[in-house]
Amino acid sequence: MQEYNFTRIEAKWQDYWETNHCFKAEYDPNKKKYYCLEMFPYPSGKLHMGHVRNYAIGDAIAITKRMEGYNVLHPIGWDGFGLPAENAAIQRNIHPAKWTFQNIDSMKQQFKKLGFSFDWDREFATCEENYYKWQQVIFIKLYEKGLIEKREAPVNWCPHDETVLANEQVENGCCWRCGNPIIIKNMSQWFIKITDYAEDLLKDYDQLGEWPERVISMQKNWIGKSYGLHVNFKWKDKDFPIFTTRPDTIYGVTFMAIAPEHPLVGEIIESNKNKDELKAFVEKTIKEDKITRGSEEGEKEGVFTGEYVVNPFNGDQVPLYIANFVLAEYGTGALMAVPAHDQRDFLFAKKYHIPIKVVIQRPEKDLDPETMDEAYVAEGNLVDSESFTGLNNKKAMKKIIKHAEAKGFGEGKVNYRLKDWLISRQRYWGNPIPIVYCESCGPIPVAEKDLPVTLPLDVEFKGTGNPLETSDSFKHVPCPRCNKPSIRETDTMDTFVCSSWYFLRFCSPHEENQPINTEEANYWMNVDQYIGGIEHAILHLLYARFFTKALKDLQYINIDEPFKNLLTQGMVVSNSYYSQKIKKYYSPNELSDDKKICPETGEALIVKLDKMSKSRNNGVDPDIMIGKYGADTVRLFMLFAAPPERDLEWNEQGMEGCYRFLKRVYRIASDFVSSGYGDRYQGLGLNDIGSEESNSLNNSSANLLRQTHKTIKKVTEDFIHRLHFNTGIASMMELVNTLNSFKAESDTDYRILKVSIDILTRLLYPVAPHIGEEINRMLGHKTPLYKGSWPSFSEEWTQDENATYVFQVNGKVRAKEDLAVSLSEDELKDIALGHERIQQWLDGKKVVKTIVVPKKLVNIVVK
């Protein structure tokens, strides 16, 4: 018997796959395609277990689909631009490009050691000229189409990373990357008009296949569509527009509120005698960070401006307040307030003694501003609303909007919470925005023949300011149109732009004349299965959906949605051990066996499950695990321990279990080979077990044959239809348990054994490919499994001859019996009723009813 030597086996097959380019995907319109893609990694330097899980899932899918006969595209590349490279430059004086490519090299080695079936011939990094050049071309096309513009706006500025951020990249008022609070600044910046596509983004969810409900709901939430009335109030002679989703309450407006950041604020407070006081309030509020202002507990504050605004519906003059809770970026930055029917307005009115006017009365007709202690927000009939009085408030909405439209002071409007995507970044290690500013011509795109605009080397990384500003050779260039000395844009693009179309470039990565080869992209797209972390629910997934739509409108492709099916895998988590006293996370290896006591202070440590990370000191190094157990075991465990969408708890003992399983598989196969029967049955397949032969089998080989068919059925269902690898693997373990105790004696037994091991090998291949190929070769197959086919089963052989019937009395199990499935309902009934153990329970009772469920149970109902 040979030992399971994973080191030798894995090196051998990895070498074979690489040398023979086994997973190279070829464009062939005559073949049915399958595009399997995992979110490409940021080259941080080392793979972590989260990566291993992500790619183990994707690879299992890719391999299965190949075996099913699809032409599979399974590419890999690198999200090469980004801030960590620049930070490394500042801290360690290494150029971002060098740092990035070194990291790519080492991660690539790790990928190879894991044996993933990527098409390495399509590999690229977004920081390579041949990629970012084409992104600059796309930028210019979008710019020329009016989908990109530069404008002055209040934007999110991260003082720590010294760059602006898109709305999507601010979490709870903090930078998504470094976690420091952001501040709002007015700056002139580049925006991509994603808002033009808000409606398409909402509409096309129905083109998607399997997407997690929560991702869609998060996106819908983010886009934030609402219907309402855009109406012009009047301040002095000026229009004072607001947006409301409650036009039915328009006659109940008793004050107006405006955001402190609103451009009209200066003018409004100009003539006030308490001007300085008002100014102080505005400045104080703007300075407060977003978290305080946005929190629920945050006090609602405002100041009266001394000005009045006129309601165009009834001519009412209502006081105008500047209030801290009004958002400058939503709607028009000002709002109408109806204290009687909006809780926030109600609290504000009470605080500042503003009148309350009821315009919706509930059926009891008892609403009275004097006695109300909260706003009435339910349905009712309008009162005090001129010609609309008496109408149900919901029905009145449309009529009120129509009225405003007829009178010309307002219109029905759809409002979105989604803002345009701010893509400027004041950083070096990103794709340069290909624009030159000329004094006479204005902003001019760089000519395509001069692309790409490359990143200069004569820059300094000082840790303050944009390093590109320090490069004279980069900044000072002639105008592309008139040749006059001009200044080049020094902002680079948000790295999320790079990841918004990489899946399209994978379809034709070597295309030399355009960003995307339309024919090939139309063949491969869309991505049939996309796999990645939930953290990109809004960011990357929304941007990529938008980009796909915009590129369709530029006629590069003919599809609306990039990702047909999305799988968001859970995190890999493990226990973290935290000492509160010395504020330190311990690695499990530093602790004694019970892991609960701090070795330095003796206090009880805080133990909890956390996402694996460096900062919590609870990470497990994939390299060490691969060295100890082999890539197949590591991959198998990642798939076996939990279904993909759930968080996976790291447990090295679980790894041991998977390792034992593979060793057992290997032993069974090598025992068979050394039995001498291996050679005799070369080429023998499952379907070669003839029906005559199969009818004359003894019990144990008939069982094995049946279980083999059943395992194919189960694994097919789990791997292909449900993507629940854990249960498919479990059923293979059951088969192995049977094989383990199977004693082959006759020639027929050996034939069945051979076929069963063969099938097991093929089912195992997607989740443990090295050992799969090795055993396949050991069994004498000349064709490697990567060219093999997915096994099929015969339905007939998945059916047992006998089933364990449960006999119940009044729904309680009282007896069990193995019986032939061919028995009729009446026969079953008789057997159950005549059963000794059952009769005890029938004694003195009357049988009311008997239920027979084929192959399952007989339930006798008695009184």
Place this chain on the structure above:
RNA sequence: GCGAGAGUGGUGGAAUUGGUAGACACGCAAGACUUAGAAUCUUGUGCCUUUGGUGUGGGGGUUCGAGUCCCCCCUCUCGCACCA
């Protein structure tokens, strides 16, 4: 507050259509082999007062039968959150 998801043995998890709850694995226990250990193998393992009772967060309901369907409640995780 709104939205989504989850709650099953000592642990990870299974039960796809209402039909034996706990597959598979870990752990644990006993045993075999061994001078001993490691490895491997065998057997057992929800709980209890065991011819039986009880059990899928809690309470009710539908049904011959509920982890699964319906109603109410509790807890946890994630996302959004003054969105006018």
